[in-house]
Amino acid sequence: xxxxxxxxxxxxxxMRETFASGxxxxxxxxxxxxxxxxxMVKDNEDKICNALFQDLGKHSTEAFRDELGVVLRTATVxxxxxxxxxxxxxxxxPLLFYPAKGKVISEPYGTVLVLSSWNFxxxxxxDPLIGAIAAGNTVLLKSSELSPNASAxxxxxIPAYLDTKxxxxxxxxxxxxxxxxxxxxxKIFFTGSPKIGRIIMAAAAQHLTPVTLELGGKCPTIxxxxxxxxxxxxxxxxxxxxxxxxxxxxxxxxxxxxxxxKSFAPxxxxxxxxxxxxxxxxxxxxxGCLSRIANKQHVRRLSRLLSxxxxxxxxxxxxxxxxxxxxxxxxxxxxxxxxxxIMNEEIFGPILPIITVRDIQESIGxxxxxxxxxxxxxxxxxxxxxxxxxxETSSGSVTFNDVMIQYMCDALPFGGVGESGIGRxxxxxxxxxxxxxxxxxxxxxxxxxxxxxxxxxxxxLTFIRLAFREAYFKxxxxxxxxxx
Amino acid sequence: xxxxxxxxxxxxxxxxTELRRSFDDGVTRGYEWRVTQxxxxxxxxxxxxxxxxxxxxxxxxxxxxxxxxxxxxxxxxSIKLALKQLKNWMAPEKAKTSLTTFPASAEIVSExxxxxxxxxxxxxxxxxxIDPVIGAISAGNAVVLKPSELAPASSALLTKxxxxxLDPSAVRVVEGAVTETSALLxxxxxxxFYTGSSKIGRVIMAAAAKHLTPVVLELGGKSPVVxxxxxxxxxxxxxxIVxxxxxxxxxxxxxxxxxxxTKEYAPKLIDAMKLELEKxxxxxxxxxxxxxxxxxSNHFDRxxxxxxxxxxxxxxxxxxxxxxxxxxxxxxxxxxxxxxxxIMSEEIFGPLLPILTLNNLExxxxxxxxxPKPLAAYLFTHNKKLKxxxxxxxxxxxxxxxxxxxHLALHTLPFGGVGESGMGAxxxxxxxxxxxxxKAVLYRSLFGDxxxxxxxxxxxxxxxxxxxxxxxxxxxxxxxxxLA
Numbered sequence: 001x002x003x004x005x006x007x008x009x010x011x012x013x014x015m016r017e018t019f020a021s022g023x024x025x026x027x028x029x030x031x032x033x034x035x036x037x038x039x040m041v042k043d044n045e046d047k048i049c050n051a052l053f054q055d056l057g058k059h060s061t062e063a064f065r066d067e068l069g070v071v072l073r074t075a076t077v078x079x080x081x082x083x084x085x086x087x088x089x090x091x092x093x094p095l096l097f098y099p100a101k102g103k104v105i106s107e108p109y110g111t112v113l114v115l116s117s118w119n120f121x122x123x124x125x126x127d128p129l130i131g132a133i134a135a136g137n138t139v140l141l142k143s144s145e146l147s148p149n150a151s152a153x154x155x156x157x158i159p160a161y162l163d164t165k166x167x168x169x170x171x172x173x174x175x176x177x178x179x180x181x182x183x184x185x186x187k188i189f190f191t192g193s194p195k196i197g198r199i200i201m202a203a204a205a206q207h208l209t210p211v212t213l214e215l216g217g218k219c220p221t222i223x224x225x226x227x228x229x230x231x232x233x234x235x236x237x238x239x240x241x242x243x244x245x246x247x248x249x250x251x252x253x254x255x256x257x258x259x260x261x262k263s264f265a266p267x268x269x270x271x272x273x274x275x276x277x278x279x280x281x282x283x284x285x286x287x288g289c290l291s292r293i294a295n296k297q298h299v300r301r302l303s304r305l306l307s308x309x310x311x312x313x314x315x316x317x318x319x320x321x322x323x324x325x326x327x328x329x330x331x332x333x334x335x336x337x338x339x340x341x342i343m344n345e346e347i348f349g350p351i352l353p354i355i356t357v358r359d360i361q362e363s364i365g366x367x368x369x370x371x372x373x374x375x376x377x378x379x380x381x382x383x384x385x386x387x388x389x390x391x392e393t394s395s396g397s398v399t400f401n402d403v404m405i406q407y408m409c410d411a412l413p414f415g416g417v418g419e420s421g422i423g424r425x426x427x428x429x430x431x432x433x434x435x436x437x438x439x440x441x442x443x444x445x446x447x448x449x450x451x452x453x454x455x456x457x458x459x460x461l462t463f464i465r466l467a468f469r470e471a472y473f474k475x476x477x478x479x480x481x482x483x484x
Numbered sequence: 485x486x487x488x489x490x491x492x493x494x495x496x497x498x499x500x501t502e503l504r505r506s507f508d509d510g511v512t513r514g515y516e517w518r519v520t521q522x523x524x525x526x527x528x529x530x531x532x533x534x535x536x537x538x539x540x541x542x543x544x545x546x547x548x549x550x551x552x553x554x555x556x557x558x559x560x561x562s563i564k565l566a567l568k569q570l571k572n573w574m575a576p577e578k579a580k581t582s583l584t585t586f587p588a589s590a591e592i593v594s595e596x597x598x599x600x601x602x603x604x605x606x607x608x609x610x611x612x613x614i615d616p617v618i619g620a621i622s623a624g625n626a627v628v629l630k631p632s633e634l635a636p637a638s639s640a641l642l643t644k645x646x647x648x649x650l651d652p653s654a655v656r657v658v659e660g661a662v663t664e665t666s667a668l669l670x671x672x673x674x675x676x677f678y679t680g681s682s683k684i685g686r687v688i689m690a691a692a693a694k695h696l697t698p699v700v701l702e703l704g705g706k707s708p709v710v711x712x713x714x715x716x717x718x719x720x721x722x723x724x725i726v727x728x729x730x731x732x733x734x735x736x737x738x739x740x741x742x743x744x745x746t747k748e749y750a751p752k753l754i755d756a757m758k759l760e761l762e763k764x765x766x767x768x769x770x771x772x773x774x775x776x777x778x779x780x781s782n783h784f785d786r787x788x789x790x791x792x793x794x795x796x797x798x799x800x801x802x803x804x805x806x807x808x809x810x811x812x813x814x815x816x817x818x819x820x821x822x823x824x825x826x827i828m829s830e831e832i833f834g835p836l837l838p839i840l841t842l843n844n845l846e847x848x849x850x851x852x853x854x855x856p857k858p859l860a861a862y863l864f865t866h867n868k869k870l871k872x873x874x875x876x877x878x879x880x881x882x883x884x885x886x887x888x889x890x891h892l893a894l895h896t897l898p899f900g901g902v903g904e905s906g907m908g909a910x911x912x913x914x915x916x917x918x919x920x921x922x923k924a925v926l927y928r929s930l931f932g933d934x935x936x937x938x939x940x941x942x943x944x945x946x947x948x949x950x951x952x953x954x955x956x957x958x959x960x961x962x963x964x965x966x967l968a
Contacts, residue, residue, distance in 0.1 A: 202694070445719045453725075
């Protein structure tokens with residue numbers, strides 16, 4: 001640990017020195033670094049897919065769709081848009097201040113810390129990294145020890161492609177994170193659980209370090225079967241894809257549970273079963289298309305969630321567990337009790353509770369009994385229901401008639417609210433996330449108003465009052481002696 | 485005399501519960517309610533200015549002009565702007581979508597965070613209480629205001645006026661000190677807005693971390709003024725004087741804290757300052773009624789200590805008189821105090837102005853950069869290159885060239901700190917945004933589904949995905965037509 005402490009201190013010292021040298025301010029440098037990340041991913045597609053397969057049993061297509069492709073796209077967008085993003089924004093100033101000028105420039109915070117997660121270890125490391133670099137910061141990335149192959153790949157390969165004096169990678173677990181958090185950073189970006197998010201923010205508070213926390217929650221999926229019945233097949237496919245098709249339910253925006261009217265639940269279940277089979281075959285464990293559970297700890301956690309006898313009784317599909325193979329079968333529950341543990345913590349796994357309601361409108365009430373999630377999904381064509389969902393619930397985002405795909409939309413900010421997080425990124429929001437918006441006002445030494453200076457008298461007071469009201473006409477009258 | 489009502493954890497908890505119920509009932513969401521509250525705040529400004537001025541005179545000895553202009557007028561403008569723009573601010577913002585999420589439309593919806601806490605400061609007790617409350621109400625939140633106990637007359641008047649005019653089911657004031665503030669900080673808020681010192685800022689953020697509550701911290705720092713010889717000396721000096729002693733007698737977060745200039749120019753600068761100081765405040769400035777007094781004996785003693793330090797007391801070149809009974813310290817200028825003296829180690833927040841001389845002005849950048857980032861940094865010069873370098877390389881909440889403090893009044897510029905001087909920003913639309921959650925909304929169609937999204941995964945699917953991710957139309961068509 002002593003060695004690690006020294007490594008951290010030395011890294012910080014070097015990154016701060018590099019930042020102070022001004023090298024990272026150059027847009028050319030930033031684009032070159034981001035270009036290098038692009039090259040790194042393109043050159044090492046096989047290695048990366050292999051690492052993800054080793055860590056999570058992730059299929060290479062899924063790996064490309066959810067991680068490599070995302071990073072390539074993020075890098076492309078950043079390089080193409082950086083010039084635009086970095087342009088100062090000019091502000092209009094009131095006439096009173098003429099000829100003063102105002103603008104806002106985005107400046108890098110300085111030396112920032114990115115703490116990544118294990119479920120999408122490549123994209124959740126490189127996406128924030130690209131944002132931090134685009135904004136001109138020096139960055140230290142700590143990848144998750146729970147995805148050791150991906151972490152090792154990043155630790156080994158990033159130094160080969162990027163400016164090592166400005167961008168560094170550290171591997172390790174909570175003990176390394178603890179050492180990192182004792183130091184002062186100019187910004188901390190964390191992806192993970194709300195529990196650890198609190199610890200990060202508390203540590204950041206000691207140094208007044210601003211944070212972005214991308215956390216999680218139970219992302220509900222409302223299925224208004226009456227208004228989408230024509231497309232029910234698509235709906236079922238999307239829900240199944242959103243649950244089991246992306247890291248097997250272990251994503252912050254995974255479909256956590258479904259809300260549907262009681263009468264339709266059996267149909268939904270009957271359609272989900274063959275859909276799962278069409279995705280993963282008769283024996284999902286052997287399909288090669290279903291990611292594994294992260295580790296034995298998480299398998300035991302999921303097992304515990306299922307162990308409640310009332311929850312056991314609600315299993316209508318699946319339920320088998322193979323701890324050694326880190327496998328939990330795609331499982332569907334029908335109406336587990338709302339006060340069961342599985343309905344009160346983020347599942348983060350391949351278990352899908354279906355909660356039935358008498359009227360789909362009741363979904364909103366149920367959603368609101370839980371902390372604000374990262375995403376709410378709703379399959380409906382009922383405009384009134386859409387409006388109600390938007391105005392009566394709160395979440396990081398709302399997606400109608402699909403799941404997960406909001407992640408790919410750069411024009412939308414990606415982040416949580418309440419328990420699901422603080423701050424946001426993606427696209428230009430990533431650039432902003434790692435920038436301080438500095439206001440710049442330039443006044444003129446030429447035009448000076450006596451009324452600004454003491455000693456005070458009634459004339460000056462009236463003048464200034466009118467000036468603030470922008471009552472220019474009255475102001476002129478005052479100056480001409482025509483107003484008292 | 486009635487016994488003071490206890491406000492502890494139980495009372496704080498009940499208060500939050502009550503306000504949360506109002507918020508959940510939708511009391512604060514509608515445009516009408518927000519407009520009504522804002523108009524009531526305007527009535528307070530219009531009908532109660534004399535009482536406000538009187539309270540400020542009691543608490544701070546603040547001259548009428550300062551109270552009228554820097555507290556009431558600024559608030560009036562802030563309310564006026566909110567009333568004029570609220571519909572715009574509340575409207576959803578359309579976002580651009582791309583080929584990957586086609587067909588889809590996206591928007592960003594502003595929603596209130598819920599129940600928020602505003603903790604105000606003593607130096608501009610009305611401005612710093614009501615301005616954030618304007619933001620909170622505009623954004624549709626329920627709000628609790630805790631004014632500073634160090635300005636008791638203002639605190640009492642704020643309580644009386646807000647209770648008289650605003651909707652008590654959603655807007656409340658809690659008076660008090662450490663006990664009451666601690667009780668409030670134990671609760672779960674949806675946002676905390678704090679104005680005050682960096683030391684307490686840490687405490688606030690640490691408390692917020694327990695509930696993952698996002699914060700805006702408007703703190704302070706030592707705002708430097710760099711004075712170039714290539715400037716208009718008279719205008720420069722007048723603006724520094726009124727920005728320092730004319731704004732609550734140096735007790736403002738963006739007060740010019742110390743001056744940096746060349747050894748050569750310093751004597752001219754000091755002579756000009758002495759001349760203008762006498763014009764503004766007479767031969768005996770300590771007796772001038774045109775300056776606020778020191779807020780209380782604690783701060784008086786603190787400032788005394790700064791002046792009395794060995795190696796500092798002999799550097800006084802103007803002023804230095806003290807009157808503890810009346811809590812007055814004369815405008816005091818010091819020349820070349822040691823860099824490690826107390827007066828150069830903490831935010832002065834008073835009528836003392838050290839001038840540090842350098843061999844050449846370039847050195848000022850290093851001096852500023854070696855210190856914590858301030859809320860504001862000022863530069864007086866005609867030199868365009870110097871202005872550009874200053875704006876680009878000095879990090880501060882905001883930069884003002886050729887003036888002091890006025891950027892506070894500009895609603896088109898974000899007002900906030902960075903590093904030790906704070907996080908987050910407000911004023912104008914930035915206030916509305918500070919108290920809003922920007923919810924991402926994606927509308928997708930149930931048509932146009934791509935098999936590429938779902939398992940089982942295959943080479944063809946991988947190729948197609950790659951094309952979609954690159955949003956490269958030609959590759960995409962090739963793949964669809966089976967030509968690649």
